[in-house]
Amino acid sequence: MQVLKGRRQPSPEVRSMLEAMVDMVPQGRVPARIFNDPEVFELEQERIFGRCWVFLAHESEIPSPGDYVLRYIANNSIIVVRDEEGKVRAHLNMCRHRGNQVCKAEMGNASHFRCSYHGWTYKNTGELIGVPYWNEVYHRRLDKAEWALVPVRVETYNGLIFGNLDPDAPSLEEYLGGFQWYLDFYLKPGPNGTEVYGTPDKWVADTDWKICAENFAGDGYHTPVAHAFGFELGYFPSSARTHFEGVAVHIPGKGHAIGLGRTPGMPPFFGFPPEVVEAMQQTLTPEQVQVFSQVRTAVCTVFPNLSILLQPFSRIPGQPGVRFVTMRLWHPIGPGRIQMWSWCIVPKDAPQWYKDESYLAYTLAFGAAGMFEQDDFENWTNLTRQVKSTLARDLVFPYEMGMDLEPDPTFPGPGVAVPPYVHETNFRNMWSTWAKYMLRD
Amino acid sequence: MGDRQDGTRAGRNSQDEFVIANEFATVIVRKVHTRNGVRLEIASPKLGHSIRLDPLELESLTWQTTETFSRFLETPFGPGS
Numbered sequence: 309m310q311v312l313k314g315r316r317q318p319s320p321e322v323r324s325m326l327e328a329m330v331d332m333v334p335q336g337r338v339p340a341r342i343f344n345d346p347e348v349f350e351l352e353q354e355r356i357f358g359r360c361w362v363f364l365a366h367e368s369e370i371p372s373p374g375d376y377v378l379r380y381i382a383n384n385s386i387i388v389v390r391d392e393e394g395k396v397r398a399h400l401n402m403c404r405h406r407g408n409q410v411c412k413a414e415m416g417n418a419s420h421f422r423c424s425y426h427g428w429t430y431k432n433t434g435e436l437i438g439v440p441y442w443n444e445v446y447h448r449r450l451d452k453a454e455w456a457l458v459p460v461r462v463e464t465y466n467g468l469i470f471g472n473l474d475p476d477a478p479s480l481e482e483y484l485g486g487f488q489w490y491l492d493f494y495l496k497p498g499p500n501g502t503e504v505y506g507t508p509d510k511w512v513a514d515t516d517w518k519i520c521a522e523n524f525a526g527d528g529y530h531t532p533v534a535h536a537f538g539f540e541l542g543y544f545p546s547s548a549r550t551h552f553e554g555v556a557v558h559i560p561g562k563g564h565a566i567g568l569g570r571t572p573g574m575p576p577f578f579g580f581p582p583e584v585v586e587a588m589q590q591t592l593t594p595e596q597v598q599v600f601s602q603v604r605t606a607v608c609t610v611f612p613n614l615s616i617l618l619q620p621f622s623r624i625p626g627q628p629g630v631r632f633v634t635m636r637l638w639h640p641i642g643p644g645r646i647q648m649w650s651w652c653i654v655p656k657d658a659p660q661w662y663k664d665e666s667y668l669a670y671t672l673a674f675g676a677a678g679m680f681e682q683d684d685f686e687n688w689t690n691l692t693r694q695v696k697s698t699l700a701r702d703l704v705f706p707y708e709m710g711m712d713l714e715p716d717p718t719f720p721g722p723g724v725a726v727p728p729y730v731h732e733t734n735f736r737n738m739w740s741t742w743a744k745y746m747l748r749d
Numbered sequence: 750m751g752d753r754q755d756g757t758r759a760g761r762n763s764q765d766e767f768v769i770a771n772e773f774a775t776v777i778v779r780k781v782h783t784r785n786g787v788r789l790e791i792a793s794p795k796l797g798h799s800i801r802l803d804p805l806e807l808e809s810l811t812w813q814t815t816e817t818f819s820r821f822l823e824t825p826f827g828p829g830s
Contacts, residue, residue: 392815413772419815422773422825429825431815438825 329743336708343516344644344696357382361470363614368503374417399434399457466495486722487564493600497655498587505652505667515688517638524615526556526567528730534683542625554729563611563741565734576601579620579631581662595720613638621669632670644692707732
Protein backbone atom coordinates (compact mmCIF):
# COMPACT_ATOMS: atom_id res chain seq x y z
CA MET A 309 0.00 0.00 0.00
CA GLN A 310 1.34 3.40 -0.96
CA VAL A 311 1.25 5.48 2.19
CA LEU A 312 2.32 8.81 0.84
CA LYS A 313 2.60 10.18 -2.65
CA GLY A 314 4.37 13.46 -3.26
CA ARG A 315 1.49 15.36 -4.75
CA ARG A 316 2.33 18.92 -3.86
CA GLN A 317 4.35 20.90 -6.40
CA PRO A 318 6.21 24.08 -5.48
CA SER A 319 5.12 27.38 -6.99
CA PRO A 320 7.48 28.73 -9.70
CA GLU A 321 8.78 31.23 -7.16
CA VAL A 322 9.67 28.65 -4.51
CA ARG A 323 11.04 26.26 -7.12
CA SER A 324 13.41 28.90 -8.42
CA MET A 325 14.53 29.71 -4.86
CA LEU A 326 15.25 26.02 -4.25
CA GLU A 327 17.07 25.66 -7.56
CA ALA A 328 19.17 28.70 -6.76
CA MET A 329 20.15 27.11 -3.45
CA VAL A 330 21.98 24.30 -5.27
CA ASP A 331 24.80 26.70 -6.20
CA MET A 332 24.23 29.37 -3.61
CA VAL A 333 24.54 27.31 -0.43
CA PRO A 334 28.01 25.85 -1.14
CA GLN A 335 29.07 29.43 -1.82
CA GLY A 336 27.86 30.53 1.57
CA ARG A 337 24.39 32.00 1.03
CA VAL A 338 21.02 30.76 2.38
CA PRO A 339 17.68 32.49 1.67
CA ALA A 340 16.06 33.95 4.79
CA ARG A 341 12.66 32.93 3.50
CA ILE A 342 13.14 29.21 4.13
CA PHE A 343 12.99 29.82 7.89
CA ASN A 344 9.34 30.91 8.03
CA ASP A 345 7.14 30.44 5.02
CA PRO A 346 3.75 28.72 4.64
CA GLU A 347 4.54 27.18 1.26
CA VAL A 348 7.93 25.92 2.38
CA PHE A 349 6.27 24.41 5.45
CA GLU A 350 3.64 22.58 3.35
CA LEU A 351 6.26 21.28 0.92
CA GLU A 352 8.46 20.08 3.79
CA GLN A 353 5.59 18.02 5.16
CA GLU A 354 5.79 15.79 2.10
CA ARG A 355 9.31 16.18 0.77
CA ILE A 356 11.27 16.19 4.05
CA PHE A 357 9.07 14.55 6.67
CA GLY A 358 7.44 12.20 4.17
CA ARG A 359 10.83 10.81 3.10
CA CYS A 360 13.36 11.07 5.92
CA TRP A 361 13.77 8.78 8.92
CA VAL A 362 12.07 10.73 11.70
CA PHE A 363 12.70 10.01 15.37
CA LEU A 364 9.73 8.46 17.16
CA ALA A 365 10.76 7.22 20.59
CA HIS A 366 13.47 5.71 22.74
CA GLU A 367 13.03 1.97 23.25
CA SER A 368 13.06 2.45 27.03
CA GLU A 369 9.80 4.40 26.69
CA ILE A 370 8.06 1.16 25.66
CA PRO A 371 10.01 -1.55 27.53
CA SER A 372 7.22 -4.15 28.00
CA PRO A 373 4.80 -5.88 25.64
CA GLY A 374 1.79 -3.63 25.07
CA ASP A 375 3.54 -0.40 26.12
CA TYR A 376 2.79 2.38 23.68
CA VAL A 377 3.36 6.10 23.19
CA LEU A 378 1.83 8.54 20.71
CA ARG A 379 4.24 10.34 18.42
CA TYR A 380 4.15 12.29 15.14
CA ILE A 381 5.66 12.28 11.72
CA ALA A 382 4.65 15.48 9.91
CA ASN A 383 0.94 15.84 10.74
CA ASN A 384 0.40 12.10 11.23
CA SER A 385 -0.35 10.78 14.70
CA ILE A 386 1.57 7.52 15.16
CA ILE A 387 1.12 4.78 17.75
CA VAL A 388 4.55 3.39 18.65
CA VAL A 389 3.98 0.09 20.41
CA ARG A 390 5.85 -3.00 21.53
CA ASP A 391 3.69 -5.95 20.48
CA GLU A 392 3.10 -9.12 22.52
CA GLU A 393 6.13 -10.76 20.88
CA GLY A 394 8.35 -7.84 21.89
CA LYS A 395 8.63 -6.35 18.40
CA VAL A 396 8.51 -2.56 18.04
CA ARG A 397 5.82 -1.44 15.60
CA ALA A 398 4.28 1.81 14.49
CA HIS A 399 0.78 2.39 13.15
CA LEU A 400 -1.10 5.41 11.92
CA ASN A 401 -3.34 6.30 14.87
CA MET A 402 -6.51 6.25 12.80
CA CYS A 403 -9.36 3.79 12.79
CA ARG A 404 -9.75 2.40 9.28
CA HIS A 405 -13.55 2.55 9.51
CA ARG A 406 -14.17 6.31 9.72
CA GLY A 407 -10.82 7.75 10.69
CA ASN A 408 -11.33 8.29 14.40
CA GLN A 409 -8.28 8.58 16.60
CA VAL A 410 -7.77 5.12 18.08
CA CYS A 411 -5.42 5.86 21.00
CA LYS A 412 -6.04 9.10 22.82
CA ALA A 413 -3.78 8.64 25.84
CA GLU A 414 -0.24 9.87 25.23
CA MET A 415 1.08 6.65 26.72
CA GLY A 416 -0.37 3.40 27.99
CA ASN A 417 -0.36 -0.37 27.79
CA ALA A 418 -2.77 -2.43 25.69
CA SER A 419 -2.77 -5.74 23.86
CA HIS A 420 -5.73 -4.53 21.79
CA PHE A 421 -7.01 -1.09 20.85
CA ARG A 422 -10.79 -0.49 20.72
CA CYS A 423 -12.01 2.56 18.79
CA SER A 424 -14.43 4.74 20.73
CA TYR A 425 -16.64 5.52 17.70
CA HIS A 426 -18.01 2.18 16.41
CA GLY A 427 -15.83 -0.16 18.45
CA TRP A 428 -13.56 -1.61 15.78
CA THR A 429 -10.88 -3.47 17.72
CA TYR A 430 -7.29 -4.07 16.66
CA LYS A 431 -4.48 -6.21 18.05
CA ASN A 432 -1.46 -4.15 18.95
CA THR A 433 0.14 -5.61 15.82
CA GLY A 434 -2.39 -3.51 13.91
CA GLU A 435 -4.51 -6.46 12.77
CA LEU A 436 -8.28 -5.80 12.83
CA ILE A 437 -9.90 -8.57 14.87
CA GLY A 438 -13.17 -7.20 16.22
CA VAL A 439 -16.00 -5.49 14.37
CA PRO A 440 -19.18 -5.02 16.43
CA TYR A 441 -22.30 -6.61 14.92
CA TRP A 442 -20.21 -8.14 12.16
CA ASN A 443 -22.93 -10.74 11.52
CA GLU A 444 -25.86 -8.36 11.73
CA VAL A 445 -24.60 -5.34 9.81
CA TYR A 446 -21.89 -6.70 7.54
CA HIS A 447 -23.40 -10.20 7.13
CA ARG A 448 -19.84 -11.45 7.74
CA ARG A 449 -18.78 -10.08 4.35
CA LEU A 450 -16.39 -7.35 5.49
CA ASP A 451 -12.87 -8.73 5.08
CA LYS A 452 -11.11 -7.79 8.30
CA ALA A 453 -7.71 -8.62 6.83
CA GLU A 454 -8.11 -5.67 4.46
CA TRP A 455 -8.53 -3.09 7.22
CA ALA A 456 -5.54 -3.29 9.53
CA LEU A 457 -4.16 -0.09 11.02
CA VAL A 458 -1.86 1.54 8.46
CA PRO A 459 1.68 0.35 9.26
CA VAL A 460 4.61 2.74 9.39
CA ARG A 461 8.16 1.48 8.73
CA VAL A 462 10.30 1.46 11.84
CA GLU A 463 13.99 0.77 12.38
CA THR A 464 16.13 1.29 15.44
CA TYR A 465 19.69 2.24 16.24
CA ASN A 466 20.98 1.59 19.78
CA GLY A 467 17.64 2.31 21.42
CA LEU A 468 16.45 5.07 19.11
CA ILE A 469 13.30 4.19 17.15
CA PHE A 470 12.86 5.98 13.84
CA GLY A 471 9.89 5.85 11.47
CA ASN A 472 9.66 6.49 7.75
CA LEU A 473 6.52 7.18 5.67
CA ASP A 474 8.28 6.41 2.39
CA PRO A 475 8.18 2.72 1.47
CA ASP A 476 11.01 3.31 -1.01
CA ALA A 477 13.36 5.10 1.40
CA PRO A 478 16.77 3.51 2.01
CA SER A 479 17.36 1.62 5.27
CA LEU A 480 18.06 3.59 8.44
CA GLU A 481 21.62 2.28 8.34
CA GLU A 482 22.18 3.70 4.89
CA TYR A 483 20.35 6.90 5.79
CA LEU A 484 22.59 7.51 8.82
CA GLY A 485 25.55 6.81 6.55
CA GLY A 486 28.29 6.53 9.18
CA PHE A 487 26.81 9.03 11.63
CA GLN A 488 26.27 6.06 13.96
CA TRP A 489 29.96 6.38 14.91
CA TYR A 490 29.15 9.72 16.58
CA LEU A 491 25.76 8.67 17.98
CA ASP A 492 27.59 5.95 19.91
CA PHE A 493 29.07 8.59 22.22
CA TYR A 494 25.54 9.36 23.42
CA LEU A 495 24.05 5.89 23.09
CA LYS A 496 26.76 3.43 24.20
CA PRO A 497 27.87 4.60 27.63
CA GLY A 498 27.78 0.97 28.80
CA PRO A 499 26.76 -2.54 27.75
CA ASN A 500 23.06 -1.79 28.30
CA GLY A 501 23.02 1.55 26.53
CA THR A 502 20.79 4.36 27.66
CA GLU A 503 17.32 4.93 29.05
CA VAL A 504 15.07 7.94 29.24
CA TYR A 505 14.81 9.68 32.59
CA GLY A 506 11.06 10.18 32.96
CA THR A 507 8.71 11.39 30.26
CA PRO A 508 9.58 14.02 27.66
CA ASP A 509 9.03 17.69 28.39
CA LYS A 510 6.77 19.18 25.73
CA TRP A 511 5.85 22.70 24.81
CA VAL A 512 4.89 24.79 21.81
CA ALA A 513 7.18 27.53 20.52
CA ASP A 514 6.89 30.07 17.73
CA THR A 515 10.04 29.15 15.93
CA ASP A 516 10.95 27.18 12.84
CA TRP A 517 12.32 23.68 13.32
CA LYS A 518 15.25 24.44 11.01
CA ILE A 519 16.60 27.20 13.23
CA CYS A 520 16.81 24.79 16.15
CA ALA A 521 18.15 21.88 14.07
CA GLU A 522 20.86 24.13 12.65
CA ASN A 523 21.81 25.46 16.08
CA PHE A 524 22.37 21.93 17.38
CA ALA A 525 24.29 20.92 14.26
CA GLY A 526 27.22 22.72 15.82
CA ASP A 527 26.50 26.41 16.42
CA GLY A 528 29.19 26.90 19.03
CA TYR A 529 29.35 30.49 17.78
CA HIS A 530 26.26 31.63 19.71
CA THR A 531 27.23 29.98 22.98
CA PRO A 532 29.57 32.57 24.51
CA VAL A 533 27.18 35.34 23.39
CA ALA A 534 23.62 34.09 23.91
CA HIS A 535 24.61 32.10 27.01
CA ALA A 536 27.28 34.50 28.25
CA PHE A 537 26.14 34.42 31.84
CA GLY A 538 26.45 30.61 31.85
CA PHE A 539 30.15 31.05 31.18
CA GLU A 540 30.57 33.98 33.51
CA LEU A 541 28.83 32.39 36.46
CA GLY A 542 30.69 29.11 36.03
CA TYR A 543 27.82 26.74 35.21
CA PHE A 544 29.60 25.70 32.09
CA PRO A 545 33.25 24.54 32.07
CA SER A 546 34.44 26.53 29.08
CA SER A 547 35.70 30.01 28.47
CA ALA A 548 35.12 32.32 25.53
CA ARG A 549 38.89 32.35 24.97
CA THR A 550 39.18 28.62 24.20
CA HIS A 551 35.60 27.88 23.26
CA PHE A 552 36.21 27.45 19.53
CA GLU A 553 38.62 24.53 19.91
CA GLY A 554 37.55 21.17 18.59
CA VAL A 555 36.14 19.84 15.34
CA ALA A 556 32.90 19.89 13.35
CA VAL A 557 31.93 16.83 11.34
CA HIS A 558 29.23 16.28 8.73
CA ILE A 559 28.10 13.43 6.53
CA PRO A 560 28.07 14.79 2.96
CA GLY A 561 24.70 14.59 1.24
CA LYS A 562 22.99 13.22 4.34
CA GLY A 563 22.63 16.42 6.37
CA HIS A 564 23.72 14.93 9.70
CA ALA A 565 26.26 16.98 11.62
CA ILE A 566 28.03 17.19 14.95
CA GLY A 567 30.15 19.74 16.75
CA LEU A 568 32.76 18.38 19.14
CA GLY A 569 34.02 21.14 21.43
CA ARG A 570 37.17 20.68 23.50
CA THR A 571 38.55 22.52 26.48
CA PRO A 572 42.37 22.42 26.69
CA GLY A 573 43.60 20.62 29.78
CA MET A 574 40.24 19.06 30.59
CA PRO A 575 40.77 15.58 32.10
CA PRO A 576 39.63 12.70 29.80
CA PHE A 577 35.89 11.92 30.11
CA PHE A 578 35.53 14.81 32.56
CA GLY A 579 32.22 14.80 34.45
CA PHE A 580 31.35 11.11 33.93
CA PRO A 581 31.41 8.84 36.99
CA PRO A 582 34.25 6.25 37.04
CA GLU A 583 31.81 3.36 36.41
CA VAL A 584 30.64 4.93 33.16
CA VAL A 585 34.18 5.82 32.04
CA GLU A 586 35.22 2.21 32.54
CA ALA A 587 32.16 0.94 30.68
CA MET A 588 32.70 3.34 27.75
CA GLN A 589 36.24 2.09 27.34
CA GLN A 590 34.73 -1.32 26.67
CA THR A 591 31.73 -0.38 24.55
CA LEU A 592 33.45 2.20 22.35
CA THR A 593 36.24 1.45 19.87
CA PRO A 594 39.77 2.69 20.65
CA GLU A 595 39.34 5.37 17.94
CA GLN A 596 36.06 6.52 19.51
CA VAL A 597 37.68 6.63 22.96
CA GLN A 598 40.58 8.64 21.53
CA VAL A 599 38.20 11.25 20.09
CA PHE A 600 35.39 11.35 22.67
CA SER A 601 37.50 11.27 25.83
CA GLN A 602 38.69 14.77 24.87
CA VAL A 603 35.24 16.14 24.13
CA ARG A 604 33.54 18.68 26.38
CA THR A 605 30.48 19.42 24.24
CA ALA A 606 29.00 17.02 21.71
CA VAL A 607 26.08 18.67 19.96
CA CYS A 608 24.50 17.10 16.89
CA THR A 609 21.54 16.97 14.57
CA VAL A 610 20.33 13.83 12.88
CA PHE A 611 18.71 15.27 9.77
CA PRO A 612 16.07 16.51 9.71
CA ASN A 613 14.90 17.36 13.21
CA LEU A 614 16.42 15.24 15.98
CA SER A 615 19.18 16.84 18.02
CA ILE A 616 21.28 15.55 20.88
CA LEU A 617 23.52 17.44 23.28
CA LEU A 618 26.01 15.96 25.73
CA GLN A 619 27.51 18.49 28.07
CA PRO A 620 29.15 18.80 31.49
CA PHE A 621 27.17 21.16 33.65
CA SER A 622 27.32 22.18 37.24
CA ARG A 623 24.26 23.01 39.31
CA ILE A 624 26.56 24.82 41.68
CA PRO A 625 28.61 27.39 39.77
CA GLY A 626 32.31 26.61 39.78
CA GLN A 627 31.90 22.96 40.77
CA PRO A 628 32.87 20.19 38.31
CA GLY A 629 29.26 19.03 37.89
CA VAL A 630 28.12 16.05 35.82
CA ARG A 631 27.36 15.22 32.23
CA PHE A 632 23.81 15.37 30.96
CA VAL A 633 22.39 14.26 27.64
CA THR A 634 19.30 15.85 26.18
CA MET A 635 17.61 14.63 23.07
CA ARG A 636 15.21 17.00 21.40
CA LEU A 637 12.77 16.70 18.56
CA TRP A 638 11.85 19.94 16.81
CA HIS A 639 8.45 18.83 15.51
CA PRO A 640 6.98 21.29 13.01
CA ILE A 641 3.29 22.05 13.56
CA GLY A 642 2.97 25.12 11.36
CA PRO A 643 5.03 27.70 9.51
CA GLY A 644 7.37 29.11 12.13
CA ARG A 645 5.86 26.96 14.85
CA ILE A 646 7.05 23.78 16.57
CA GLN A 647 6.00 21.39 19.23
CA MET A 648 9.10 20.85 21.26
CA TRP A 649 9.89 17.37 22.65
CA SER A 650 12.78 17.19 25.06
CA TRP A 651 14.11 14.08 26.77
CA CYS A 652 16.88 13.52 29.25
CA ILE A 653 18.71 10.27 28.60
CA VAL A 654 21.06 8.60 31.05
CA PRO A 655 23.41 5.60 30.96
CA LYS A 656 21.34 2.60 32.01
CA ASP A 657 24.20 1.09 34.00
CA ALA A 658 25.14 4.31 35.81
CA PRO A 659 24.63 4.63 39.58
CA GLN A 660 21.26 6.14 40.52
CA TRP A 661 22.84 9.25 42.12
CA TYR A 662 24.44 10.08 38.79
CA LYS A 663 21.17 9.62 36.88
CA ASP A 664 19.37 11.91 39.34
CA GLU A 665 22.11 14.52 39.25
CA SER A 666 22.28 14.36 35.47
CA TYR A 667 18.52 14.93 35.22
CA LEU A 668 18.70 17.93 37.55
CA ALA A 669 21.51 19.44 35.47
CA TYR A 670 19.47 18.87 32.29
CA THR A 671 16.39 20.46 33.83
CA LEU A 672 18.29 23.50 35.05
CA ALA A 673 19.91 24.05 31.66
CA PHE A 674 17.50 22.67 29.05
CA GLY A 675 14.13 21.85 30.62
CA ALA A 676 11.15 23.98 29.50
CA ALA A 677 12.23 26.76 31.88
CA GLY A 678 15.94 25.91 31.64
CA MET A 679 18.34 28.83 31.62
CA PHE A 680 19.98 27.92 28.30
CA GLU A 681 16.64 26.97 26.78
CA GLN A 682 15.20 30.37 27.61
CA ASP A 683 18.15 32.16 26.00
CA ASP A 684 17.75 30.16 22.81
CA PHE A 685 14.00 30.41 22.42
CA GLU A 686 14.03 34.15 23.03
CA ASN A 687 16.39 34.53 20.08
CA TRP A 688 14.78 31.88 17.91
CA THR A 689 11.21 33.21 18.26
CA ASN A 690 12.34 36.76 17.48
CA LEU A 691 14.33 35.56 14.48
CA THR A 692 11.35 33.56 13.19
CA ARG A 693 9.11 36.62 13.42
CA GLN A 694 11.64 38.79 11.59
CA VAL A 695 12.25 36.54 8.60
CA LYS A 696 8.64 36.47 7.47
CA SER A 697 8.48 40.23 6.91
CA THR A 698 8.04 41.49 3.35
CA LEU A 699 11.51 42.97 3.20
CA ALA A 700 13.27 40.04 4.83
CA ARG A 701 11.82 37.34 2.57
CA ASP A 702 14.04 38.32 -0.35
CA LEU A 703 17.23 38.56 1.68
CA VAL A 704 19.95 35.97 2.10
CA PHE A 705 22.08 35.13 5.12
CA PRO A 706 25.85 34.67 5.01
CA TYR A 707 26.99 31.08 5.60
CA GLU A 708 30.63 31.72 4.79
CA MET A 709 32.26 30.85 8.05
CA GLY A 710 35.04 28.32 7.45
CA MET A 711 34.76 28.29 3.63
CA ASP A 712 38.54 27.99 3.32
CA LEU A 713 39.08 25.40 6.03
CA GLU A 714 40.45 21.99 5.11
CA PRO A 715 39.29 18.65 6.53
CA ASP A 716 41.61 16.87 8.96
CA PRO A 717 42.87 13.80 7.04
CA THR A 718 44.00 12.06 10.24
CA PHE A 719 40.60 12.21 11.96
CA PRO A 720 39.53 8.59 12.58
CA GLY A 721 35.72 8.98 12.28
CA PRO A 722 33.49 8.83 9.18
CA GLY A 723 32.35 11.89 7.26
CA VAL A 724 34.15 15.17 6.74
CA ALA A 725 35.87 16.44 9.88
CA VAL A 726 36.83 20.09 9.72
CA PRO A 727 38.62 21.75 12.64
CA PRO A 728 37.92 23.81 14.65
CA TYR A 729 34.60 23.46 16.51
CA VAL A 730 33.05 26.70 15.28
CA HIS A 731 32.34 27.34 11.58
CA GLU A 732 29.45 26.85 9.17
CA THR A 733 30.61 23.87 7.11
CA ASN A 734 28.04 21.62 8.78
CA PHE A 735 25.22 24.06 8.02
CA ARG A 736 26.12 24.40 4.35
CA ASN A 737 25.88 20.63 4.03
CA MET A 738 22.62 20.61 5.94
CA TRP A 739 20.89 23.23 3.75
CA SER A 740 22.26 21.70 0.54
CA THR A 741 20.79 18.39 1.65
CA TRP A 742 17.50 20.08 2.54
CA ALA A 743 17.31 21.73 -0.91
CA LYS A 744 18.03 18.39 -2.60
CA TYR A 745 15.09 16.75 -0.80
CA MET A 746 12.84 19.75 -1.51
CA LEU A 747 13.60 19.69 -5.24
CA ARG A 748 12.90 15.98 -5.68
CA ASP A 749 9.40 15.42 -7.13
CA MET B 750 -18.55 -11.18 59.12
CA GLY B 751 -21.53 -13.18 58.01
CA ASP B 752 -21.97 -14.94 54.71
CA ARG B 753 -23.88 -13.13 52.02
CA GLN B 754 -26.66 -14.65 49.93
CA ASP B 755 -24.27 -15.15 47.05
CA GLY B 756 -22.02 -17.23 49.24
CA THR B 757 -19.30 -14.61 49.59
CA ARG B 758 -18.20 -13.27 52.87
CA ALA B 759 -19.80 -9.95 53.71
CA GLY B 760 -17.75 -6.82 53.64
CA ARG B 761 -15.07 -5.85 51.20
CA ASN B 762 -11.49 -6.00 52.07
CA SER B 763 -9.93 -3.14 50.14
CA GLN B 764 -6.66 -5.05 50.02
CA ASP B 765 -8.43 -7.75 48.02
CA GLU B 766 -9.77 -5.36 45.37
CA PHE B 767 -8.12 -3.26 42.70
CA VAL B 768 -8.87 -1.61 39.41
CA ILE B 769 -7.11 -2.42 36.17
CA ALA B 770 -7.71 0.20 33.50
CA ASN B 771 -6.37 1.70 30.35
CA GLU B 772 -7.97 4.13 27.93
CA PHE B 773 -10.08 1.34 26.41
CA ALA B 774 -11.57 -0.50 29.38
CA THR B 775 -11.87 -0.55 33.16
CA VAL B 776 -12.35 -3.66 35.25
CA ILE B 777 -12.59 -4.22 38.97
CA VAL B 778 -10.69 -7.26 40.12
CA ARG B 779 -11.21 -8.74 43.55
CA LYS B 780 -10.76 -11.86 45.58
CA VAL B 781 -14.11 -13.36 46.49
CA HIS B 782 -14.04 -15.64 49.50
CA THR B 783 -16.65 -18.40 49.45
CA ARG B 784 -17.37 -20.46 52.54
CA ASN B 785 -14.78 -23.02 51.52
CA GLY B 786 -12.47 -21.35 49.08
CA VAL B 787 -11.65 -18.38 46.92
CA ARG B 788 -12.26 -17.05 43.44
CA LEU B 789 -11.08 -14.09 41.45
CA GLU B 790 -13.89 -11.84 40.27
CA ILE B 791 -13.39 -9.65 37.22
CA ALA B 792 -16.21 -7.15 36.70
CA SER B 793 -16.80 -4.56 34.00
CA PRO B 794 -18.91 -1.80 35.56
CA LYS B 795 -19.47 -0.21 32.16
CA LEU B 796 -20.67 -3.31 30.32
CA GLY B 797 -22.27 -4.99 33.33
CA HIS B 798 -20.54 -8.33 32.85
CA SER B 799 -18.61 -10.19 35.50
CA ILE B 800 -16.94 -13.55 35.91
CA ARG B 801 -15.57 -15.47 38.90
CA LEU B 802 -12.63 -17.68 38.10
CA ASP B 803 -11.28 -20.45 40.31
CA PRO B 804 -7.57 -21.31 40.54
CA LEU B 805 -7.79 -24.02 37.90
CA GLU B 806 -9.50 -21.69 35.42
CA LEU B 807 -6.95 -19.02 36.19
CA GLU B 808 -4.14 -21.47 35.73
CA SER B 809 -5.55 -22.41 32.33
CA LEU B 810 -5.22 -18.77 31.34
CA THR B 811 -1.48 -19.01 31.84
CA TRP B 812 -1.02 -21.11 28.72
CA GLN B 813 -3.27 -19.03 26.51
CA THR B 814 -1.85 -16.77 23.84
CA THR B 815 -2.98 -13.36 22.69
CA GLU B 816 -4.93 -15.18 19.96
CA THR B 817 -7.37 -16.48 22.58
CA PHE B 818 -8.20 -12.96 23.64
CA SER B 819 -8.30 -11.70 20.07
CA ARG B 820 -10.99 -14.35 19.48
CA PHE B 821 -12.87 -13.18 22.58
CA LEU B 822 -12.68 -9.63 21.27
CA GLU B 823 -14.24 -10.51 17.92
CA THR B 824 -17.34 -9.21 19.69
CA PRO B 825 -15.68 -6.21 21.32
CA PHE B 826 -18.54 -5.41 23.72
CA GLY B 827 -19.55 -8.92 24.67
CA PRO B 828 -22.05 -11.44 23.37
CA GLY B 829 -24.41 -10.08 20.74
CA SER B 830 -22.22 -7.15 19.83
